[in-house]
Amino acid sequence: MIGDLQRPDLTVAVIGTGTMGRGIAQICAQAGMTALLFDSRDGAAREAVTAIDKALDGQVAKGRVSAEAKKGFIGRLRAIGSLDEAAPAGIAIEAIVEDLAAKRALFCELEKRIAPDAVIATNTSSLSVTEIAAGCGDPARVGGLHFFNPPPLMRLVEVIGGLRSDPALVEALTGFVRRIGKHPVVATDTPGFVVNHAGRAYGPEALRIVAQGIASPREVDLLMKEAAGFRMGPFELLDLIGADVTHAVMVSIYEQYFGEPMYQPSAQLAVRVAGRLLGRKTKQGFYNYDGTPVASPPTIAVGAQPKPASAWIADEDGGRELAEWLAGAGVKTQVGGTPDAGALCFVTPLGEDATSAAVRLKLDPARTVAVDMLGNFKGRRTAMKTPLTAPEALGAAVAALSDGAAVTAINDSVGFVVQRLLAMIVNIGTRIAELRIAAPGDIDTAVEYGLNYPKGPLSLGDTLGPRRVLAVLDGMHAVTRDPKYRATAWLRRRALLGVSLLTPD
Ligand SMILES: NC(=O)c1ccc[n+]([C@@H]2O[C@H](COP(=O)([O-])OP(=O)(O)OC[C@H]3O[C@@H](n4cnc5c(N)ncnc54)[C@H](O)[C@@H]3O)[C@@H](O)[C@H]2O)c1
Numbered sequence: 001m002i003g004d005l006q007r008p009d010l011t012v013a014v015i016g017t018g019t020m021g022r023g024i025a026q027i028c029a030q031a032g033m034t035a036l037l038f039d040s041r042d043g044a045a046r047e048a049v050t051a052i053d054k055a056l057d058g059q060v061a062k063g064r065v066s067a068e069a070k071k072g073f074i075g076r077l078r079a080i081g082s083l084d085e086a087a088p089a090g091i092a093i094e095a096i097v098e099d100l101a102a103k104r105a106l107f108c109e110l111e112k113r114i115a116p117d118a119v120i121a122t123n124t125s126s127l128s129v130t131e132i133a134a135g136c137g138d139p140a141r142v143g144g145l146h147f148f149n150p151p152p153l154m155r156l157v158e159v160i161g162g163l164r165s166d167p168a169l170v171e172a173l174t175g176f177v178r179r180i181g182k183h184p185v186v187a188t189d190t191p192g193f194v195v196n197h198a199g200r201a202y203g204p205e206a207l208r209i210v211a212q213g214i215a216s217p218r219e220v221d222l223l224m225k226e227a228a229g230f231r232m233g234p235f236e237l238l239d240l241i242g243a244d245v246t247h248a249v250m251v252s253i254y255e256q257y258f259g260e261p262m263y264q265p266s267a268q269l270a271v272r273v274a275g276r277l278l279g280r281k282t283k284q285g286f287y288n289y290d291g292t293p294v295a296s297p298p299t300i301a302v303g304a305q306p307k308p309a310s311a312w313i314a315d316e317d318g319g320r321e322l323a324e325w326l327a328g329a330g331v332k333t334q335v336g337g338t339p340d341a342g343a344l345c346f347v348t349p350l351g352e353d354a355t356s357a358a359v360r361l362k363l364d365p366a367r368t369v370a371v372d373m374l375g376n377f378k379g380r381r382t383a384m385k386t387p388l389t390a391p392e393a394l395g396a397a398v399a400a401l402s403d404g405a406a407v408t409a410i411n412d413s414v415g416f417v418v419q420r421l422l423a424m425i426v427n428i429g430t431r432i433a434e435l436r437i438a439a440p441g442d443i444d445t446a447v448e449y450g451l452n453y454p455k456g457p458l459s460l461g462d463t464l465g466p467r468r469v470l471a472v473l474d475g476m477h478a479v480t481r482d483p484k485y486r487a488t489a490w491l492r493r494r495a496l497l498g499v500s501l502l503t504p505d
Pocket of ligand 1: 015017018021038039040096098106123
């Protein structure tokens, strides 16, 4: 039996009042509930109430909350010195240390003190809700409420039922999330749920690109922001979250999926963690935060060259659009046919590297440059060389592409930078759909709200075109033979049928 989480006098107990717990308590008090705060460290719960008071003062100063309302919120917060005082709670939300044994021990203690129909929710980000619940006398009333940091600002809460949860629990928790003004997304009890699972593409693939010397962290960040429209580049994000936290999540999800190659962590990041280059918190990460930033040299020094008078372009996906760009820059173009001797040759591969495209099309690799046309992004363009591309050819290509846009020159790579990252985001999104972790629309909402991407992975795939995304992945897979680039059956079926990636089975 699950108690009523909508009753007007619902009391919430928040256990663990660190970063997450205090934010959760604040939201509950603001939603009109009494929030009891408990922490095992002496004085920590009172400190949390003081911190919430200060945070709310900031809201009052900005005119977002009236002084009167603030008084009401603070009046509903109560620091308690013993778990016994949690007895009146209709729901207990746990936000203690991320440790299975500690959470199980706490839940056993809680069970003895709260009403038999009171709900226990864990805010775990990486442990299994079912496994935590299995340590309880009554696992039926245990579920997951996964808040995001900082809870008062982040709209999303993932709701997770354990395998032995009461069938009514997920609905009760979903209603509770709405009651506190947040957006619930229901996810199955799987590693990383939706958001931390979906996040396994952006950082890890960017780290692989840098490890392979294709582009620098700053170049990858600029491309993802200026070409693909992301608010933060993957390396800025890594520095913000902390390399230690990100590495731990990467390892945890990889291990919980028993070594699935798609989630392979980065050996290079592990060394950075060992060396304490953690990002903002240690003032040194992929960027420096203690003084003037050191200007990072471009991966490829492109010499200034005049624009070419003419260029040949392969008649493939994106070729016509590229011809328009170049014509706009005053370059005479020939699309398809045989290139003139000595002509600068442009290719627009999907997933294939510049070398493979040059060899397949029987072009002179010394005169071949690849341009990323996926998405027709105009803010920043990518020019990719083969190992044999002559510096003059690359310089001329960059000069031709620089008309009205910034250009990043990169070393040869399957899927450039943007294609690679976007295709991985879409592919992992479709894997989440395929594994029935959440409904397709909910996957997109969770990623938009939880990761702040411009679009959810399935809508992103629809915008780029499922066939193109499939071509990128198939191309990457064909060149590298690396199983992490195999497309999901969910993606392949919808691409073949020409329908939206949001189409359910
Ligand atoms: N920080 C995040 O971005 C984030 C986001 C989502 C979920 N989470 C999850 O939320 C939980 C808490 O994370 P946090 O970042 O707030 O940690 P934190 O270290 O800031 O706070 C944890 C608090 O729990 C207290 N505590 C530890 N063991 C306890 C026990 N047995 N009983 C009572 N109190 C105890 C500590 O004294 C501390 O005040 C973890 O499970 C974490 O995985 C964190």
